[in-house]
Amino acid sequence: MKKILFVCSLVLLVSVFFVGCQKDTGVIKIGVAGPHTGDLASYGIPTVKAAELVVADWNANGGVLGKKIELVVEDDVCDPKVAPDVATKLIGEGVVGIVGHICSGATEAALGIYLDSSIPVISPSATNPPLTKSGAYPNFFRTIAPDDAQAILEVDFVLNTLGKTRIAVLHDKQSYGKGLAEFAKSFIEQSSNGEVVLFEGIQADAVDYSAVINKVENAGADAIIYGGYHPEASKLVSQIKEKGINIAFISDDGVKDDTFIEVAGSAAEGVYASGPNDTTQDPIAVKARENHVAKYSEEPGAFFYNAYAATQALLTAIANAESTDYEAITSALTSNYVDTTLGSISFDENGDAIGVGFSMFQVQNGVYVEIK
């Protein structure tokens, strides 16, 4: 009895391996990869939803190249060790393009594999500049501006709009925050009217930041540029307020999140953050949001519009190229403009989206307001 059970489970295990080998040519498959479980799931799930909405839309109108579109969704938990396995799995499934991945690290780990198999990748959220600028990944495109664009906007805003000169640059030691902070630091150093009085990494998840706040105060800074996400930012601004220190706080897209205002409460008032241009009034974006609310009965989450635009761009490129051939798709992506939730966009030779940029926002009366 036991032996039979053992053999059965072995057969089952082996058969599981074989799943995913068969290729179906009746449909066009698009891969969607990102974190769908774990801590960062809230960054990955909206992309899946966006892709589903776009694909449903296209399929209702006859699909692309006369075939139905099918999504293959895979979870990479934002781990660079897992991402290559996910990439090989998607390739095995026969996808012709990828929407994703979400985190820069995982994206980069997977990109080489896609490149080897000539598969175009459009990420809605991987902002690490070298992904496009190094020129190593001609198959990579993104519908979000790279970090340096954000940093230069923040620095310009602090120095020239706010007129601050002594800047403390803080970051959370993680890829996104530290990368941004390093760009901000070098831009300030290149400018003539500002100096970096402090450059420090803070420990994410720590219980208390008063020591580093003391240090900022002691350095005589009149503004803080913070690179990182909202949980640490709200602890920072709360403790700054509690100490009664008056200092401008400028941060990034990771902080331009309503949770930040909710958590930091009154301490969030007056905080500046850069974020993608507000295109939510764009008719396509309005419709996308309506579809989302209708289907999931909640507001869209992080990178939803970027992911929506990425899926639109990929499908349009396939349609324009009239083929699923790699060369044809990439050249279609760079040569045509396409109307998306982010406005009318195209891609430059590096793969960055033309027409996608950042603006500054400020918390006023409990909401983020764009500063024109």
Place this chain on the structure above:
Amino acid sequence: MKPLNKDLFNMKRLKVSLAMAFWLSVVTFPIMVIKINTINDTVIWRWGNLALIVILGLFGSYIWNYALDRMKERKGESNRLKETLSGLYQRLRSNPKVKKPVLAAVVLVIAAFPFITSMYSTSILTTALIYVVLGLGLNIIIGLGGLLHLGYAAFFAVGAYTYALLYQYFQIDFWIALPLGGLFAFLFGLLVGIPVLRLRGDYLAIVTLAFGEILRIILNNWGPVTGGPDGISRIPRPSFFGIDLKLQGSINLTYYIMVLMVVITIIVVRRLEDSRIGRALEAMKEDEVAAEAMGIDIMKSKLTAFALGSMWAGFAGVVMAAKTTKVTPDSFGLMESVIVLCIVVLGGMGSIPGILLGAFIFKIVMEYFRVFAMYRMLIFGAVLVIMMVFKPDGLIPKIRRKYTVEKEGA
């Protein structure tokens, strides 16, 4: 002692389970039932969850207590599964007619695996094999040496960064980096081991944890050299005598490298266990004072186990870097050490087939567990607790190798 009950139904047990269900539902009430929506300041009462807890608590605790009673009863009796398996194994070994074809079939399946399955399966299996090597390496430290180690991922990182950095700065090839990765991890093991191995048990655990974190933080902060939190990218996959293999080829090659490495690791671990050094380690684990009085150098033995175990993490790290083509400090955090530790203990400490099984369950079953998505870690946590309570020796407990003599009168 009260007589234990073999019967499935038992009034006393039912009463205990009812009480447990009651207490569980009381204690978990706030978190299970009340959900506060802080955005629009509303309270959601989820009474369904209360019913769920009562039912789960009742059945769960009944089965739990039943299993506990059964376990106590069976204590002293031998493990049936273990005996069946070892009996099967012995028969396989001793019968050359069966042994040869079975062995040949196994070798054939392993060798042909990349060609009969997909690239993805090969890739996942390779990852599992990397964790097998990690598990076997950590087993040298914990299982043989009895040293509680919570910073093993640091040595994995040493291997991975050895290749990444050597390639980035000196364009060193994978095949040269592979032994170097092991060597550096070995040396790092000695370096860390000398100050910390004087400490015992839990103190050792916390200090190894500290060293692991220190290394990770340095890799994270030393941007100009290590690439900081972004790590190092575009590390080449292994080449085969300079021939470019393309993606499929290099994935298969990595797989074969790992198969070979697992085989070598198993041979080394088995020989080590079955040697003067292995005996010394075992004696040390049983009784340090007595072992020392028998002429065993405790410090040297501990260092041997520690550095040798670390070396395998180094090898595995080099292959991991080559496989993923990217290394970042976050891949080598405390959680990674905990996962390898769980593989070793879950599979069965000291047992090579156990660790193989542990790593496979962990990597492959978890891979397909994605159906359960968000419940994955919850289930994993519960499984750890249940395993430790009901099978503390792991899935396939170690069958200790005994030296015996066959002499007259023996």
Place this chain on the structure above:
Amino acid sequence: MAAVLDVQNLTMDFGGLRAVNDVSLSVQEGQIVSLIGPNGAGKTTFFNCVTGVYNPTRGAIHICPPGKKQQKINGMKPNRITERGLGRTFQNIRLFQNMTVLENVMIGRHSRLNAGILGAILRGPSTKKEEYQVKEDSYRILEKIGLTVFANELAKNLPYGAQRRLEIARALATDPFLLLLDEPAAGMNPQETQDLIRLILTLRDTEQLTVFLIEHDMSLVMSLSENIFVVDYGSLIAQGSPDEIKQNQRVIKAYLGEVVDA
């Protein structure tokens, strides 16, 4: 004949407690000598200082293996001292409980073997030969002690008396010239004690051993010892032949005192 063990002014303090106080004694080659004294007099501490478990506060311990030069062993680690030829047993049996009897003896051979990591992994002819040899040697030792019936049993499953004897077998496996036995007869019945006496005498004669033992069983001490040292409250209060010790007033007082205290 030279003293194989020569202890000068040995003192051992634990915090404020002086466990061994200025003890000097020496043991001649081939002798069987005993260290006796009431409970808590510092006998085991003395052994632990000699075998390197403790590093003595003051004093000097010299050994002189037969045919070799005298050397100082203070502060050496226990395994180094074992390598130099001092084998010991423990008062509270410290066998490797989950290993077989044969394996326990094989562990004792550790310091007399050479195979290192590489040897173990490559398992060349010399390692294989050594492994074969250690098994043979260990079995011979079990034969001498009379434990071959138990060779494949786990140590923890042995009867008490056999466990005591296994301790001795294990110590013998280290090839000592001086054997230190810490209460070898504790818990034995009279018959077992008689066997033990014969065993110790045989070992002394066939292995050219010097035997130094701590014991409470006076019948064993008096029938075996050529020389007896008595300690009380950490200090050496008497030494001499069994007959001299029996007459010694201080010794009698120390032992009677113990009775009164108890």
Place this chain on the structure above:
Amino acid sequence: MNVQYLLNLLMSGLTKGSIYALIALGYTMVYGIIKLINFAHGEIYMIGAFTALIFASLLHYMGVNMILILVISMAFAVVFASGYGIIMEKIAYKPLRDAPRLSALISAIGMSLFLQNYVLIIQTERFLPFPRLIPDFPFLAPIQSFISSRQIVILAVTLVVMVFLSILIKFTKIGKAMRATSQDKTMSLLVGINVNKVVSVTFLIGSATAAIGGVLIATYMGQINYKIGFLAGIKAFVAAVLGGIGSIPGAVLGSFILGLTESLGTGYISSDYEDVFAFLFLILILTFRPSGILGKPETQKV
């Protein structure tokens, strides 16, 4: 040398230290009695904070005044967190009391993962704002930049809890039973101590202190989510080991040293390496005092 700056750093070090201490006290207590690294202790702290948030919000909607909210929600947090602690002990640790240390450690890791994901699934993965339950004391207004009311409360509660636990262990009957159990479980059973009860009480007290810590720290930080227990738990464990695990004053001393090391290291060197200072200090101390600062050296009888 800027004295004001130094004082500020010392103050933030003390705050951080007392935050660690509130968690470390329970850690060290459980370890002292049953020699178990209770990895899930940080999770009890997190659950305490969540429970308090839930009740505080409920009361807030009902319009109860601030001080009353603090008292009531703290009381509920203590009660429910203790419940979790006791049930956790019954399920994950009691069957393993005679098992190898490693088994109990793995079980504790499993429990920690389970509880984190339980809160993640049942409640939320998002960060939630935690109300400032401790009001600003008016008399502190002039030195607001130096010390806040929340810092004072945390410091004071830490010391009170420490004194309370020390007295409990030294002078009460249950305290004596605890000490006896920690020395020798079998002997304690023989002299009629109900070891199961002692262990349960230990978990109850340990979890209660963790819950108090959870509420105070959450109101200091102003936010919670399901993960806050993990890193704080590790840091508290480091602090407890530093001070000598098993010793109540040692846990507080170790926590203060850890907090001050981190804060001064941040202030005068760089916060990039904040944790490195903490861990290096730990390694240094353990190299010279292998049982921590106030820990009793392990003497082994040969």
